[in-house]
Amino acid sequence: MAQEVECLFCKIVAGIIPVDIVYRSDEVVAFRDITPKAPTHILVVPTHHAENATELAKIAPNSLIAMFLAAGEIASVEGLAGYRSVFNTGTSAGQTVFHAHLHILGGRSFSWPPG
Numbered sequence: 001m002a003q004e005v006e007c008l009f010c011k012i013v014a015g016i017i018p019v020d021i022v023y024r025s026d027e028v029v030a031f032r033d034i035t036p037k038a039p040t041h042i043l044v045v046p047t048h049h050a051e052n053a054t055e056l057a058k059i060a061p062n063s064l065i066a067m068f069l070a071a072g073e074i075a076s077v078e079g080l081a082g083y084r085s086v087f088n089t090g091t092s093a094g095q096t097v098f099h100a101h102l103h104i105l106g107g108r109s110f111s112w113p114p115g
Helices: 008-013 053-059 061-078
Strands: 021-024 028-032 040-046 083-086 102-106
Touching: 008 028, 008 040, 021 061, 028 061, 040 061, 053 061, 061 083, 061 102
Parallel strands: none
Antiparallel strands: 021 028, 028 040, 040 102, 083 102
16 A cells, blocks of 8 residues: 555554544445534545545556445445445545545435535
């Protein structure tokens, strides 16, 4: 795993910062968001550091697959009938931690369009 010294999510993946981990594999770590935007709000992060999903697709495309497979498993364990999966890319889209991460949001109804 490539780790960035100052990256919050790299520190979580490495176990330096404790969180409520709900899923872990060689490719991804998933944990409950500390400021949830839905009754179920879980972040799935790759163990490889990449700034966003596009960069991750370039350097570790299998990690993207692993993230979505993990999301499905987590949703099943969490009892979610449906869920929203979201990548925010760039500050104008709301990205605040620049380590690719997939938001799993569930447990309530959502409207379309988002935002």
